[in-house]
Amino acid sequence: MGLEQSLPHHPSAITAAPAQGGAPDTAILGSATSSSQMMSAWTDAHLTTAQLAWKHAEHMLIKKAIESGDIVIDLGCGDCRILKSLQNAPFAQYIGVDHDAASIEEARRAFPSPTIPNSTFLAADLFRALPDMFLQEGAPIGRRVAICIGNTLGSFGDLRADALNAMLRFSDVTIVSVCHNTKEITLKRLEYYAKNEIDCRVDWKSGSIFSDAWGESRSFTEESLRALAEQAHAKELGFAAEFQTIAEFGLVMVLTKQQ
Numbered sequence: 472m473g474l475e476q477s478l479p480h481h482p483s484a485i486t487a488a489p490a491q492g493g494a495p496d497t498a499i500l501g502s503a504t505s506s507s508q509m510m511s512a513w514t515d516a517h518l519t520t521a522q523l524a525w526k527h528a529e530h531m532l533i534k535k536a537i538e539s540g541d542i543v544i545d546l547g548c549g550d551c552r553i554l555k556s557l558q559n560a561p562f563a564q565y566i567g568v569d570h571d572a573a574s575i576e577e578a579r580r581a582f583p584s585p586t587i588p589n590s591t592f593l594a595a596d597l598f599r600a601l602p603d604m605f606l607q608e609g610a611p612i613g614r615r616v617a618i619c620i621g622n623t624l625g626s627f628g629d630l631r632a633d634a635l636n637a638m639l640r641f642s643d644v645t646i647v648s649v650c651h652n653t654k655e656i657t658l659k660r661l662e663y664y665a666k667n668e669i670d671c672r673v674d675w676k677s678g679s680i681f682s683d684a685w686g687e688s689r690s691f692t693e694e695s696l697r698a699l700a701e702q703a704h705a706k707e708l709g710f711a712a713e714f715q716t717i718a719e720f721g722l723v724m725v726l727t728k729q730q
Protein backbone atom coordinates (compact mmCIF):
# COMPACT_ATOMS: atom_id res chain seq x y z
CA MET A 472 0.00 0.00 0.00
CA GLY A 473 1.43 3.42 -0.96
CA LEU A 474 1.85 6.13 1.62
CA GLU A 475 -1.03 8.19 0.29
CA GLN A 476 -3.34 5.19 0.54
CA SER A 477 -2.24 4.52 4.08
CA LEU A 478 -3.22 8.02 5.19
CA PRO A 479 -6.53 8.17 7.02
CA HIS A 480 -9.35 9.73 5.08
CA HIS A 481 -9.90 13.31 6.10
CA PRO A 482 -12.53 15.64 4.69
CA SER A 483 -10.60 18.50 3.22
CA ALA A 484 -10.82 21.64 1.17
CA ILE A 485 -8.16 23.82 -0.38
CA THR A 486 -7.14 26.52 2.08
CA ALA A 487 -3.76 27.09 0.53
CA ALA A 488 -1.66 29.54 2.45
CA PRO A 489 1.44 30.77 0.63
CA ALA A 490 4.54 29.66 2.47
CA GLN A 491 6.90 32.23 3.91
CA GLY A 492 10.54 31.65 4.58
CA GLY A 493 12.41 28.60 3.44
CA ALA A 494 9.75 25.85 3.36
CA PRO A 495 8.38 24.53 0.08
CA ASP A 496 5.69 26.74 -1.39
CA THR A 497 3.03 24.10 -1.99
CA ALA A 498 -0.74 24.30 -2.06
CA ILE A 499 -1.81 22.08 0.79
CA LEU A 500 -5.19 20.61 1.57
CA GLY A 501 -6.73 21.66 4.85
CA SER A 502 -9.86 20.70 6.75
CA ALA A 503 -12.91 22.82 6.19
CA THR A 504 -13.59 22.85 9.93
CA SER A 505 -12.96 26.25 11.51
CA SER A 506 -11.57 26.48 15.00
CA SER A 507 -10.83 30.19 15.06
CA GLN A 508 -13.62 30.67 17.59
CA MET A 509 -11.99 28.02 19.72
CA MET A 510 -8.63 29.74 19.48
CA SER A 511 -10.13 33.06 20.50
CA ALA A 512 -11.11 31.34 23.76
CA TRP A 513 -7.55 30.06 24.16
CA THR A 514 -5.64 33.31 24.55
CA ASP A 515 -3.68 33.95 27.73
CA ALA A 516 -6.51 36.12 29.11
CA HIS A 517 -8.89 33.15 28.94
CA LEU A 518 -6.57 30.64 30.60
CA THR A 519 -6.55 29.88 34.33
CA THR A 520 -3.46 30.43 36.47
CA ALA A 521 -2.72 26.67 36.45
CA GLN A 522 -3.00 26.55 32.64
CA LEU A 523 -0.71 29.57 32.23
CA ALA A 524 1.93 27.88 34.39
CA TRP A 525 1.55 24.72 32.29
CA LYS A 526 1.84 26.60 28.97
CA HIS A 527 4.94 28.39 30.25
CA ALA A 528 6.50 25.09 31.37
CA GLU A 529 5.84 23.36 28.06
CA HIS A 530 7.27 26.26 26.08
CA MET A 531 10.42 26.19 28.23
CA LEU A 532 10.70 22.42 27.77
CA ILE A 533 10.47 22.76 23.97
CA LYS A 534 13.02 25.59 23.99
CA LYS A 535 15.42 23.40 25.95
CA ALA A 536 14.91 20.44 23.59
CA ILE A 537 15.72 22.40 20.43
CA GLU A 538 19.23 22.06 19.07
CA SER A 539 21.09 24.22 16.63
CA GLY A 540 19.90 23.71 13.07
CA ASP A 541 16.67 21.87 13.97
CA ILE A 542 13.55 22.05 11.85
CA VAL A 543 10.69 22.51 14.30
CA ILE A 544 7.31 21.39 12.99
CA ASP A 545 4.45 22.54 15.22
CA LEU A 546 1.41 20.36 14.45
CA GLY A 547 -1.92 21.94 15.41
CA CYS A 548 0.01 25.15 16.09
CA GLY A 549 -3.01 27.43 16.58
CA ASP A 550 -1.71 31.02 16.63
CA CYS A 551 1.92 29.78 17.01
CA ARG A 552 2.25 31.53 20.36
CA ILE A 553 5.19 29.30 21.25
CA LEU A 554 7.29 31.46 18.92
CA LYS A 555 7.24 34.16 21.61
CA SER A 556 9.25 31.79 23.81
CA LEU A 557 11.54 30.65 21.01
CA GLN A 558 12.83 34.09 20.01
CA ASN A 559 16.46 33.19 20.70
CA ALA A 560 16.30 29.44 20.17
CA PRO A 561 18.83 28.14 17.63
CA PHE A 562 16.40 26.35 15.30
CA ALA A 563 17.01 26.62 11.56
CA GLN A 564 13.36 26.66 10.64
CA TYR A 565 9.93 26.72 12.30
CA ILE A 566 6.93 25.38 10.43
CA GLY A 567 3.53 25.89 12.06
CA VAL A 568 0.71 23.75 10.66
CA ASP A 569 -2.94 24.21 11.55
CA HIS A 570 -6.03 23.39 9.52
CA ASP A 571 -7.71 26.52 10.78
CA ALA A 572 -6.89 29.29 8.31
CA ALA A 573 -7.95 32.05 10.72
CA SER A 574 -5.47 30.86 13.36
CA ILE A 575 -2.72 30.82 10.74
CA GLU A 576 -3.64 34.37 9.71
CA GLU A 577 -3.41 35.33 13.37
CA ALA A 578 0.09 33.81 13.55
CA ARG A 579 1.18 35.69 10.44
CA ARG A 580 0.00 38.96 11.97
CA ALA A 581 1.68 38.21 15.32
CA PHE A 582 4.99 37.10 13.81
CA PRO A 583 5.56 39.05 10.61
CA SER A 584 8.65 38.07 8.68
CA PRO A 585 11.51 38.84 9.20
CA THR A 586 11.00 39.14 13.00
CA ILE A 587 11.34 35.37 13.21
CA PRO A 588 13.55 34.27 10.34
CA ASN A 589 12.63 31.08 8.51
CA SER A 590 9.14 30.75 9.95
CA THR A 591 6.46 29.25 7.79
CA PHE A 592 2.78 29.14 8.68
CA LEU A 593 0.66 26.65 6.78
CA ALA A 594 -3.13 26.43 6.78
CA ALA A 595 -3.24 22.70 6.21
CA ASP A 596 -4.30 19.37 7.57
CA LEU A 597 -1.30 17.74 9.19
CA PHE A 598 -2.00 14.42 7.43
CA ARG A 599 -1.44 16.12 4.09
CA ALA A 600 1.09 18.76 5.11
CA LEU A 601 3.72 16.31 6.36
CA PRO A 602 4.04 14.21 3.18
CA ASP A 603 3.61 17.31 1.00
CA MET A 604 6.54 18.96 2.76
CA PHE A 605 8.90 16.08 3.25
CA LEU A 606 8.26 13.59 0.44
CA GLN A 607 9.57 15.83 -2.25
CA GLU A 608 12.89 16.88 -3.66
CA GLY A 609 14.36 19.90 -1.97
CA ALA A 610 12.68 19.13 1.36
CA PRO A 611 14.29 21.05 4.23
CA ILE A 612 17.35 19.28 5.61
CA GLY A 613 18.11 18.97 9.34
CA ARG A 614 16.96 17.16 12.45
CA ARG A 615 13.18 17.27 12.43
CA VAL A 616 11.50 17.92 15.76
CA ALA A 617 7.71 17.50 15.59
CA ILE A 618 5.89 19.18 18.45
CA CYS A 619 2.25 18.70 19.33
CA ILE A 620 1.53 20.79 22.40
CA GLY A 621 -1.32 22.32 24.40
CA ASN A 622 -3.18 19.00 24.54
CA THR A 623 -3.70 19.14 20.78
CA LEU A 624 -3.41 15.34 20.65
CA GLY A 625 -6.47 15.21 22.92
CA SER A 626 -8.54 16.97 20.25
CA PHE A 627 -7.87 14.47 17.46
CA GLY A 628 -10.65 12.04 18.41
CA ASP A 629 -10.23 8.62 16.80
CA LEU A 630 -7.32 9.91 14.71
CA ARG A 631 -5.00 10.19 17.73
CA ALA A 632 -2.85 7.16 16.84
CA ASP A 633 -2.85 7.97 13.11
CA ALA A 634 -1.76 11.53 13.85
CA LEU A 635 1.04 10.34 16.13
CA ASN A 636 2.11 7.81 13.50
CA ALA A 637 2.28 10.58 10.88
CA MET A 638 4.46 12.69 13.18
CA LEU A 639 6.80 9.77 13.81
CA ARG A 640 7.14 8.91 10.14
CA PHE A 641 8.28 12.42 9.34
CA SER A 642 10.38 13.32 12.38
CA ASP A 643 13.52 12.37 14.29
CA VAL A 644 12.05 13.52 17.60
CA THR A 645 8.37 13.92 18.43
CA ILE A 646 7.35 15.83 21.56
CA VAL A 647 3.77 15.50 22.69
CA SER A 648 2.51 17.67 25.54
CA VAL A 649 -0.92 16.86 26.94
CA CYS A 650 -3.04 17.27 30.07
CA HIS A 651 -2.61 14.62 32.72
CA ASN A 652 -5.71 12.53 33.37
CA THR A 653 -6.30 12.68 37.09
CA LYS A 654 -9.51 13.67 38.84
CA GLU A 655 -7.78 16.66 40.39
CA ILE A 656 -6.51 17.96 37.09
CA THR A 657 -9.82 17.36 35.32
CA LEU A 658 -11.41 19.51 38.03
CA LYS A 659 -8.80 22.18 37.35
CA ARG A 660 -9.46 21.94 33.61
CA LEU A 661 -13.17 22.49 34.32
CA GLU A 662 -12.28 25.82 35.95
CA TYR A 663 -11.29 27.03 32.45
CA TYR A 664 -14.71 26.08 31.05
CA ALA A 665 -16.46 27.79 33.98
CA LYS A 666 -14.29 30.91 33.69
CA ASN A 667 -15.18 31.22 29.99
CA GLU A 668 -18.81 30.12 30.40
CA ILE A 669 -18.39 27.20 28.00
CA ASP A 670 -21.01 24.46 28.51
CA CYS A 671 -19.42 21.06 28.75
CA ARG A 672 -19.76 17.52 30.03
CA VAL A 673 -17.11 15.23 31.45
CA ASP A 674 -16.28 11.57 31.03
CA TRP A 675 -14.27 10.99 34.19
CA LYS A 676 -12.79 7.70 33.04
CA SER A 677 -11.15 8.96 29.84
CA GLY A 678 -10.63 12.42 31.27
CA SER A 679 -12.45 13.80 28.24
CA ILE A 680 -14.29 17.09 28.41
CA PHE A 681 -16.85 17.60 25.63
CA SER A 682 -18.07 21.04 24.55
CA ASP A 683 -19.48 22.71 21.43
CA ALA A 684 -16.47 25.02 21.46
CA TRP A 685 -13.79 22.34 21.53
CA GLY A 686 -15.46 19.02 20.73
CA GLU A 687 -13.70 16.31 22.69
CA SER A 688 -10.66 17.32 24.70
CA ARG A 689 -9.22 14.14 26.14
CA SER A 690 -6.52 13.90 28.78
CA PHE A 691 -3.96 11.14 29.25
CA THR A 692 -2.09 8.97 31.69
CA GLU A 693 1.43 7.71 31.05
CA GLU A 694 -0.15 4.32 30.44
CA SER A 695 -2.61 5.63 27.83
CA LEU A 696 0.16 7.57 26.07
CA ARG A 697 2.30 4.41 25.99
CA ALA A 698 -0.62 2.50 24.47
CA LEU A 699 -1.06 5.24 21.87
CA ALA A 700 2.65 5.11 21.00
CA GLU A 701 2.30 1.38 20.53
CA GLN A 702 -0.73 1.84 18.28
CA ALA A 703 1.26 4.42 16.33
CA HIS A 704 4.00 1.79 15.81
CA ALA A 705 6.61 3.88 17.62
CA LYS A 706 8.85 0.88 18.37
CA GLU A 707 8.68 -0.48 14.82
CA LEU A 708 9.63 2.96 13.55
CA GLY A 709 12.65 2.91 15.88
CA PHE A 710 11.51 5.34 18.58
CA ALA A 711 12.08 5.13 22.34
CA ALA A 712 9.74 6.98 24.69
CA GLU A 713 10.47 9.10 27.77
CA PHE A 714 7.90 10.72 30.02
CA GLN A 715 7.81 13.62 32.42
CA THR A 716 5.22 15.67 34.23
CA ILE A 717 5.37 19.45 34.03
CA ALA A 718 3.75 22.19 36.07
CA GLU A 719 1.34 19.77 37.76
CA PHE A 720 -1.10 19.96 34.83
CA GLY A 721 0.97 18.47 32.06
CA LEU A 722 2.33 15.17 30.87
CA VAL A 723 5.01 15.11 28.19
CA MET A 724 6.05 12.18 26.01
CA VAL A 725 9.31 12.57 24.11
CA LEU A 726 9.80 9.99 21.35
CA THR A 727 13.34 9.88 20.02
CA LYS A 728 14.47 7.88 17.00
CA GLN A 729 17.30 5.56 18.02
CA GLN A 730 20.46 5.61 15.93
Ligand SMILES: C[S@@+](CC[C@H](N)C(=O)[O-])C[C@H]1O[C@@H](n2cnc3c(N)ncnc32)[C@H](O)[C@@H]1O
Pocket residue numbers: 502506510513546547548549550551552568569570571574595596597598619620621622623626627
Ligand atom coordinates in the same frame (compact mmCIF):
# COMPACT_ATOMS: atom_id res chain seq x y z
C1 LIG B 1 -5.94 22.73 21.61
S1 LIG B 1 -5.52 23.70 20.19
C2 LIG B 1 -3.82 23.97 20.60
C3 LIG B 1 -3.14 25.06 19.83
C4 LIG B 1 -1.65 25.27 20.13
N1 LIG B 1 -0.88 24.06 19.90
C5 LIG B 1 -1.42 25.78 21.54
O1 LIG B 1 -0.80 25.09 22.35
O2 LIG B 1 -1.83 26.93 21.84
C6 LIG B 1 -5.49 22.44 18.92
C7 LIG B 1 -5.23 22.95 17.51
O3 LIG B 1 -5.09 21.83 16.63
C8 LIG B 1 -5.65 22.16 15.36
N2 LIG B 1 -5.92 20.90 14.64
C9 LIG B 1 -6.78 19.91 15.01
N3 LIG B 1 -6.76 18.90 14.12
C10 LIG B 1 -5.85 19.26 13.15
C11 LIG B 1 -5.36 18.62 11.95
N4 LIG B 1 -5.82 17.42 11.57
N5 LIG B 1 -4.43 19.25 11.22
C12 LIG B 1 -3.96 20.47 11.61
N6 LIG B 1 -4.40 21.13 12.72
C13 LIG B 1 -5.32 20.52 13.48
C14 LIG B 1 -6.88 23.00 15.72
O4 LIG B 1 -7.29 23.80 14.64
C15 LIG B 1 -6.36 23.81 16.92
O5 LIG B 1 -5.83 25.05 16.52
